[in-house]
Every structure is written in C-alpha cells, then in structure tokens.
Amino acid sequence: MTIVVRFPPSPTGFMHIGNARTALFNWLYAKHHGGKFLLRIEDTDRERSTPEAVEVILQGLQWLGMDWDNKNYPGRNYYSQFAERERHAAVAQQLLTEGKAYYCYCSPEELEAMRAEQKAKGQPMRYDGRWRDRSASEAPAGVNPVIRLKAPLTGETVVRDLVLGEVTVQNTQMDDMVLLRADGTPTYMLAVVVDDHDMGITHVMRGDDHFTNTFRQVQIYKAMGWDVPQFAHFPMILGPDGGKLSKRHGAASVTDFRDQGYLPEALINYLLRLCWAHGDDEIISVEQAIAWFDMDGVGKSAARFDYTKLSSLNAHYIKQRPDRELTQLVQPFLETRLSRALTAAETARLTQAMPDLKPRAQTLLEIADMAKFYFDAQPLDEKAQKLLTPEAKQVLTDLAVRLDTLDDFTTEAVEAACRGYAEEKGLKLGNVAQPLRAAISGSTVSPPIFGAVALIGKDEAQRRLRSAA
RNA sequence: GUCCCCUUCGUCUAGAGGCCUAGGACAUUACCCUUUCACGGUAGUAACACGGGUUCGAAUCCCGUAGGGGACGCCA
Numbered sequence: 001m002t003i004v005v006r007f008p009p010s011p012t013g014f015m016h017i018g019n020a021r022t023a024l025f026n027w028l029y030a031k032h033h034g035g036k037f038l039l040r041i042e043d044t045d046r047e048r049s050t051p052e053a054v055e056v057i058l059q060g061l062q063w064l065g066m067d068w069d070n071k072n073y074p075g076r077n078y079y080s081q082f083a084e085r086e087r088h089a090a091v092a093q094q095l096l097t098e099g100k101a102y103y104c105y106c107s108p109e110e111l112e113a114m115r116a117e118q119k120a121k122g123q124p125m126r127y128d129g130r131w132r133d134r135s136a137s138e139a140p141a142g143v144n145p146v147i148r149l150k151a152p153l154t155g156e157t158v159v160r161d162l163v164l165g166e167v168t169v170q171n172t173q174m175d176d177m178v179l180l181r182a183d184g185t186p187t188y189m190l191a192v193v194v195d196d197h198d199m200g201i202t203h204v205m206r207g208d209d210h211f212t213n214t215f216r217q218v219q220i221y222k223a224m225g226w227d228v229p230q231f232a233h234f235p236m237i238l239g240p241d242g243g244k245l246s247k248r249h250g251a252a253s254v255t256d257f258r259d260q261g262y263l264p265e266a267l268i269n270y271l272l273r274l275c276w277a278h279g280d281d282e283i284i285s286v287e288q289a290i291a292w293f294d295m296d297g298v299g300k301s302a303a304r305f306d307y308t309k310l311s312s313l314n315a316h317y318i319k320q321r322p323d324r325e326l327t328q329l330v331q332p333f334l335e336t337r338l339s340r341a342l343t344a345a346e347t348a349r350l351t352q353a354m355p356d357l358k359p360r361a362q363t364l365l366e367i368a369d370m371a372k373f374y375f376d377a378q379p380l381d382e383k384a385q386k387l388l389t390p391e392a393k394q395v396l397t398d399l400a401v402r403l404d405t406l407d408d409f410t411t412e413a414v415e416a417a418c419r420g421y422a423e424e425k426g427l428k429l430g431n432v433a434q435p436l437r438a439a440i441s442g443s444t445v446s447p448p449i450f451g452a453v454a455l456i457g458k459d460e461a462q463r464r465l466r467s468a469a
Numbered sequence: 470g471u472c473c474c475c476u477u478c479g480u481c482u483a484g485a486g487g488c489c490u491a492g493g494a495c496a497u498u499a500c501c502c503u504u505u506c507a508c509g510g511u512a513g514u515a516a517c518a519c520g521g522g523u524u525c526g527a528a529u530c531c532c533g534u535a536g537g538g539g540a541c542g543c544c545a
Contacts, residue, residue, distance in 0.1 A: 115542090191545090192545085209540075280483060282481090310495095419504095
C-alpha cells in the first residue's frame with residue numbers, strides 16, 4: 001500500500017512554525033516510505049481565508065524545500081477544500097437520508113444559553129440532542145436548520161495512534177456534532193473526513209491539539225462505512241515560557257525566521273529535533289532525515305522552542321554554505337542597511353570578506369551588520385571613541401603614512417607594515433591593531449582588521465585613518 | 470466543570486528491567502589558541518516531578534498524587 005499523507009493548513013494569516021513542523025514530519029514520512037505528500041488548503045472559512053495567506057503557505061513550503069505531489073487542479077496547484085463544498089454537502093445529505101444525521105433548528109443564541117446553563121451547573125458542555133428525535137413537522141418556520149450527526153449514545157470509540165498508542169473514549173463523552181451549517185457549508189469535522197477519504201489519505205498526522213477531534217471524526221468515518229486511516233498526533237511546540245508560541249517570543253512564523261536571516265536547512269534541522277530523535281544525532285541533513293525518519297522516533301511530550309539552539313544550528317549551516325551563496329543571501333539585507341545597492345565590485349568584495357564574516361555570525365542579518373563597514377564608513381561607537389586616545393591617534397597618523405608607501409595593498413602587506421611599526425615603537429600589536437580597527441570599522445569589535453583594510457583599499461583606508469586621527 | 474494526553478540536566482533529547490557512577494547537543498563556567506570578537510580545542514557544573522507497589526534488581530512495568538498541555542464552536 002502506498003502511503004499518502006497530507007498537510008492541510010488554513011489560509012488565515014501566517015504560517016506558524018508549529019504547522020511547518022507538522023508539514024515537515026508528514027513530508028519526511030512520505031519521502032521515507034516512498035509515498036505521496038499532498039497539500040490541501042482548508043479555505044472553507046470565507047471570512048478569514050485570503051489569497052495572500054495561500055501564497056504565504058505556498059512560498060513557505062517552497063522555501064523550506066518541501067514539495068507537494070498534487071498540483072493539477074483547474075486554476076490552481078493545490079487541493080482547495082472550499083471547491084469541494086458540494087461534495088461535503090452531499091455526504092451530509094446522504095447521512096440524513098440514511099437516518100444517521102438529523103436537522104437541528106436551534107438558534108445560536110439558544111445553544112449559547114444551553115452551554116451557559118451547563119457551565120453554571122458544572123455539567124459537561126455538550127449539545128443535549130434536543131432535535132435528535134423530533135420530527136420535521138415541529139420545525140419553526142423561517143429557520144434554516146443545521147445537520148447534526150446522530151452519534152452513538154452508548155459504547156466507546158477507540159483510536160490506535162501511532163504516537164500515543166491505543167486510547168478509548170466513551171461515546172457518552174461526545175455530542176451530536178454539526179456537519180453542515182445553516183448556510184449549507186460544511187464544518188471542519190465533516191470536511192476533513194470527506195477530503196481525507198476522497199484524497200485517499202492513509203495516514204492522518206497532525207498536532208495533538210487535534211487528538212480529541214479524532215474520536216468525533218472516527219464516528220463520521222463509521223457512519224459512512226469508510227475505512228478509518230491511521231492516525232499519528234505529534235506533541236505541540238510551546239514558547240520558551242511554556243505558553244503558546246507567538247510572535248511576542250521573537251518569531252513564530254516561517255516568514256519571520258526567513259526575514260531574520262535564518263537558513264531553511266537550519267530551521268528544518270531544528271524543527272526535526274523537536275519531538276523526534278535518532279540516538280545522539282544532532283546535525284542531520286535532509287537526505288539523512290529522509291532515511292531515518294519514522295514514527296518510532298517521535299516523542300510524546302511537548303517541546304519548548306529554544307531560539308538559542310536554532311541560532312547555533314544556523315551558525316553551523318552558515319559555515320557550511322559556499323561564500324558566493326552567502327553573498328547572494330546577505331546582499332538584500334545589506335543593501336537595506338546601507339540604503340543603497342551594491343556595485344558589482346562591491347558584491348565581489350563581500351564574497352572575499354565572507355570567510356572572515358561567516359564564522360562570526362549566527363544569522364544572515366548579523367553578517368549584514370558586521371559587513372557594513374566594508375562598504376560605507378561607519379560612525380565611531382562609544383567604545384571606539386574612548387579607545388582613540390591622543391596616543392592612539394598618533395598611531396593612526398603614523399599608520400596612514402606607512403600604509404601610503406605600500407605598493408601591494410594585500411592583507412599580508414598591511415599586517416607586515418603594522419607589525420613592523422609596532423616593533424619599532426615597542427608597542428604590543430594590540431595597541432596598533434585596536435586603534436586601526438576603531439578607525440576603519442567604527443567599532444572595537446570586527447572581523448580581522450588587516451584583511452578588512454586590504455579589501456577596503458588604500459584610498460578609503462587613508463580617508464578613514466585621517467578622519468579618525 | 471467533563472474528557473484526553475504528557476512529565477530525564479535551564480532547553481532539546483538518548484534510554485525499550487541489570488550495559489546508568491544516567492549519555493549527547495545547545496546554553497553556562499574555566500583554561501588553551503588569538504590583533505578585537507568569534508571559530509576551534511580541552512575540562513567542568515547540571516536531570517530520572519513526588520509517593521506507593523511489582524521484581525533479586527526500575528529512569529525503564531503498575532497504581533495514586535502533584536504539575537503542565539489540549540479538547541469541549543454553525544473556527545480550522
């Protein structure tokens with residue numbers, strides 16, 4: 001049997017990182033087993049669904065490198081739940097005809113009152129089935145009814161979850177859920193089941209916030225006489241404080257991470273290790289992940305998102321990337337910071353500086369910040385100003401003269417000149433390099449300064465030296 | 470309130486009854502390297518939620534307690 005999984009986001013804003021993790025686990029599972037990974041946009045909520053949000057999801061998946069296998073639909077390259085609304089309604093009608101569902105004429109206000117009363121009395125909040133056995137002749141005039149499932153009143157529903165194991169819930173714990181709204185549109189419960197069935201989904205794998213829904217969905221499968229798929233529920237990803245992970249923690253959507261200079265491979269590697277492990281392995285390539293990923297490695301407890309660990313992984317993958325690729329990735333960030341475009345020569349310079357830049361950065365944004373002074377003179381920060389004592393300024397004046405005599409303005413030549421100067425004056429190299437660093441970079445902290453001086457060139461170096469001295 | 474799930478270093482986790490004096494990674498501390506900051510290297514601090522069982526033996530199995538999370542919509 002070919003394994004078919006799906007990723008069903010609803011296009012109501014951004015793509016939460018928890019959703020990305022769910023997508024990743026599904027994608028990996030499909031790849032590992034040679035199955036199919038399908039994308040279904042759950043756009044039945046017309047109020048909140050937007051084409052922009054769909055685009056964000058599509059781009060997010062592409063950026064992370066997760067390709068989906070169902071792209072041939074009229075007018076779009078993903079399965080749209082909304083497009084199937086007639087099919088969903090037909091299923092509800094079928095259930096109605098077969099006596100497995102019924103019309104309920106309760107108004108939203110009436111239901112709200114019912115729940116309020118139940119809550120006040122400390123009773124479980126459930127629809128009490130008041131229209132379950134009433135005949136249509138009692139229907140109030142002018143009210144569009146919803147269709148509810150006539151759920152079993154006795155017995156129990158069992159789910160064998162690939163992660164959580166076998167769990168049983170008494171049917172008395174579940175009420176008659178709404179399948180079709182008064183306006184004829186399907187509810188989520190109906191739509192997922194019908195779509196999963198129609199799409200031939202063999203494994204429904206999602207966040208465990210859906211776990212209790214599963215029991216209700218199984219009732220729909222049974223009512224329709226359909227095979228129940230395998231289920232797997234992954235623990236949730238929490239914020240560092242144990243609460244819901246949100247933007248207030250720093251970043252929560254795929255777009256946020258991209259815009260903050262994280263590499264997709266770092267994010268993938270990090271996400272992979274949340275709630276999943278393969279022995280002591282930490283740095284795992286996508287190829288390796290495909291080979292290793294399976295349900296037996298998935299844990300049961302929720303994980304907290306740790307930005308620090310993500311950053312260290314990002315730093316690792318930055319070091320792995322070729323300089324040219326990094327240049328391309330960093331350039332947009334840098335141009336924003338410089339408020340101007342880089343010339344071709346400057347782009348080449350960025351690539352040359354990259355070996356000095358990349359071991360020092362955790363994000364592409366940090367590289368851009370660090371690289372600014374290679375292109376435009378930066379104002380001296382407080383520490384740099386403090387460092388430029390009269391003695392230090394004398395050093396700068398002397399250095400300007402020395403550097404002017406260099407024919408070959410290479411890293412080695414600059415370094416040799418500085419070392420020679422320090423030796424002559426009986427100064428420690430640091431007493432020469434630090435003022436030089438301050439003058440050239442505007443800061444007391446920078447990539448190796450001799451190389452930077454060489455890259456900036458003699459003229460610009462002279463300018464900065466004189467202006468600081 | 471009802472139901473469901475979870476619980477190993479600060480964090481992510483390894484661990485499928487003896488291999489555990491509980492391992493790795495990130496973070497953290499110290500030292501080495503060094504023109505600054507990093508990188509890299511070496512060493513260190515740090516955890517089986519609690520209480521009962523079962524067993525010759527439990528982080529691992531069972532039962533309670535506590536704590537955390539989730540679900541209870543004509544949202545998905």
